[in-house]
Amino acid sequence: MKRHRLDPETKKATFAIVQAEDELAAIGMALGAGWAGARSMTSTSGPGISLMSEFVGLGYYAEIPAVIFDVQRVGPSTGLPTRTAQGDVLKNAFLSHGDTRHLMLFPSSVEECFSMAIEAFDLAEEFQTPVFVMTDLDLGMNNWMADPFEYPTKPMARGKVLSAEDLNRLGGFGRYTDVDGDGIGYRTLPGTHHRAAGYFTRGSGHNARAKYSERPEDYVQNMERLSRKLETARTKVLAPEFQEGKESDFGILGYGTSHWAIVEARDQLKQEYGLETDYCRVRGFPFNPSVLDFIRNHSRVYVVDQNRDAQMYSLLRLEVDDDCVGKLRRVRHFNGLPIDARSVTDSIVSLEGVK
């Protein structure tokens, strides 16, 4: 940062990096900065995410942008802290108490850690909510080869922010009012020079105008709007990537670093067993409708997880229509080592009953 983000004239920093005392403070600082209108991020692994869970709930409910990189490793507890897993998928989807739901992105490569970071900052500000980038220890700490990163082509998306001039025109605003029907309200940034700009940000119940409220209808309306916002996010988070087999029998669904093992496993399945497969690589949550279509359009779908409890499989079960639940099959790898193609192939072959 000191090489690339000092002001060319004054040589002063256009960024602030703070080594926080712990994860409770790290996420607090990220949220404080996001509230005040700066792009902010923090990174951690599973135990740190557990510590952050209270504040992430505030971020969701008070609607504050922040980006959190989760370098997932093996739990529970301290687990195998030097080994890899996709252990935080379910936890992060619903992190914190009460009804919460969060945006997640799943990078599969070093390049995607870069491109999805840009995406995550845009999403955090557009949706005014914490966004998780779900990498893992294999990707985060082992040596990987990568193509040169691509320079961003899109301008930054800073979301719905009202300026003093906007407020002059509008006369005022309701911080949590759903003006556009997409569940996303308009916000102002601290320091905006207008009498109507200020509002109170809180983790307690509030109405559309950000006033404290315990009225049942205010609570329900607000929670329904937050649901709507997450529905809007389905088509805004990165859509999955698909690879098709030739008249394939079934589908494989994976995410993150499992991608490379799945690509190789598809070759093994084809060459060694004559099994053609379609492949859906999930890149974001809440799931894009095409993820659910992929499941609907296949007789069975093998969901590859690097955790014991088949967390992505479980998350999909909550989302698919009832008649699709039975189509989902579990492929799990959770011994702390990076997933390999043979494990995927063997699991699928065994479940398919192929000799």
Place this chain on the structure above:
Amino acid sequence: MSSTAVPPAPPKKVNRIGLEVADYRGARTTLCAGCGHNAISERIIESFYEMGVPPHRVAKLSGIGCSSKSPAYFMGTAFGFNAVHGRMPSIATGAVLANRDLVAIGVSGDGDTASIGIGQFVHLMRRNLPMIYIIEDNGVYGLTKGQFSATADIGSKLKTGVINDLPPIDTCALAIQLGATYVGRSFSGDKHQLKALLQGAIAHRGTVMLDVISPCVTFNDHEGSTKSYSYVKDHEEPLGDVSFVPFFQDIEVEYEPGATKEITLFDGSKVLLHKLPADYDPADKCDALRVLTEAHDKNEVVTGLFYVNTEQEDFITMLDLVDEPLATLPESRVRPPRKVLDELMESYR
């Protein structure tokens, strides 16, 4: 045509930026009648009004508890943030770094600071972040029916008769030791001293930590309590008198040299400390810590401005941030050009 002479309305009293005191008021308090916190809100309103701080630049921050409700009761047009319990310092840190033009005032309580929040409190003090941190200190948990907090004095008695047998955390001593640069203690009932301390706090640049004893009328204002109105009135031992002269008022204050210490603060305002003990140096941590320790030994409540350091760099200066708020920098200043990424990529080949 006859006309009735209408007497001109008396000119409205305004501060140096043309705002009335009403512009600094907030919602009606929902705290108990007689709660010390309401008096503190009043002093905050007066201080910000008299100093002419524009409310839109104020960020009011708090955690959870009775004290943390109070930012709703002053400066209603300012931005407010009710964080999670004990974690207001991290929100303040992020917000102030994102926008260095904000005047951040955090209102916490003894539970929110000295129990659940002690971790973030100590690290905030270390960083000397420019902000005002107020503890509305009543020694009990008022929202949960009055259990002892960690600032309750040893031997203090609850309404139920329970005696506190643990020593208190002295938040002022902690703050001084850790690096806060403007540290004092006051009493919600001491209008003059509290207002002078608050105005000095606004004029200072760095972490201000003010522990304000604020009796809980519902749970801790009885005989046997050491945080009751009558106990504090009887045992308050001010460390001299504090007065304040704002930078925009050209007042010559006459005082006896030697008996008064004059400290010029960041914005040019001055705090004057009169009748300090002989040889007391408010820039000397040891003097402050000795006075605080001795007061505990004598069961006295020492109040006043204990420590001021106008030399120490604040956190924003230390991080060498650009002059404009980071939050307002346009994309052209925060996204390096394509050339930078290309060179970086080349360096990894």
